Amino acid sequence: MVPAYRLFPMGSPTTRASVLLAAATEELAWREPAIADLAATVGVPNFRRGRPRRPHFAELARMICYQQLAGSAARAIHGRFEALFDGPATAEGVLSLPDERLRSAGLSASKARSIQDLARHVVDRDVRLNVIARLPDEEVIRELTLVRGIGTWTAHMFLIFQLGRLDVWPVDDYGVRKGYARLFGNGNVASARELQPLGDRFRPYRSVAAWYCWRAADTLI
Incomplete structure (x- = not known):
């Protein structure tokens, strides 16, 4: 041991x-x-993997940007996406942008729609990011997978790396x-x-x- x-x-x-x-590692x-x-x-x-801590919406948007892309390409697209906002991306900020402005970051049409769908679910409170850290794992997965383009894998990564679930x-x-x-x-x-x-x-x-x-x-x- x-x-x-x-x-x-x-x-x-x-x-x-x-x-x-450390205690969990000791036990295992x-x-x-x-x-x-x-x-x-x-x-x-x-x-944390050396990454800055982002608000939950901004982190989920980052995860969508990175889906099925090599690291350098994903970083470039995500960087341009972040530059669209004055501060961290928010649901309201995404919904205020015209489609062509969002796509100008290099997002595919599918990823742009996924981020917009995430924003709508957050604004409509179907995805309750304000209380998500207090929800059970299965409820977090249920809410996140309501969003177009977010499946169980992405929900699991969010649970581990954003919420720190053990x-x-x-x-x-x-x-x-x-x-x-x-x-x-x-x-x-x-x-x-x-x-x-x-x-x-x-x-x-x-x-x-x-x-x-x-x-x-x-x-x-």
């Missing part, structure tokens, strides 16, 4: 979130030798399935349906286990 206090370099800053992640490392070995190499999960098991992510095969399987990558029950062993820290699966798969997240 890797003691939690050893997972932080000497003098490193700690927050409540980082302490919780005690249960799972494969995670203990990997944690000794890569350390404690960082759900018990999400994103089986639709190929990197998680590939990493699980390397860490715990025989190398054969399971389907999403096959992997779903295999995550029960990691409760209540399935998000942390998923992060180590990504690391094992050498997946950039």
